[in-house]
Amino acid sequence: VPLANQLKVPFMGIWAAGTKITENGAADNYVFRVSAVDELVDEALVKYGADQGMKKPGMILINNPWGESNEAGFKRALEKRGLENAGVERIQD
Structure with a gap:
């Protein structure tokens, strides 16, 4: 997650449901999910x-x-x- 945000590369988690994966505090957040929080x-x-x-x-x-x-x-x-x-x-x- 930090690397995706640092490199500004969109990252799509297909099953990762942990709340902090997408709500990670990054000002520029490039991490997304397709599963429920x-x-x-x-x-x-x-x-x-x-x-x-x-x-x-x-x-x-x-x-x-x-x-x-x-x-x-x-x-x-x-x-x-x-x-x-x-x-x-x-x-x-």
């Missing part, structure tokens, strides 16, 4: 769960930066709705 997906999942009556959802995440990004978005979405986190379990990739 983790935070949007996490918000949609928590909203769906809340709409279905879930009061204390949890997550099982892969133990890598993608899982970490989803955990952050999941926690923000829970806080936004005042929902308690049942917990987060991690699995090895």
Whole structure:
């Protein structure tokens, strides 16, 4: 990501969903994605769960930066709705 921005070469991530990949703080950002941003997906999942009556959802995440990004978005979405986190379990990739 830093190299793409430094060289001003457009970089298209076809599956990279980590929020910071495209929201990387670069003044001139040449990094794009075609997949959904983790935070949007996490918000949609928590909203769906809340709409279905879930009061204390949890997550099982892969133990890598993608899982970490989803955990952050999941926690923000829970806080936004005042929902308690049942917990987060991690699995090895």
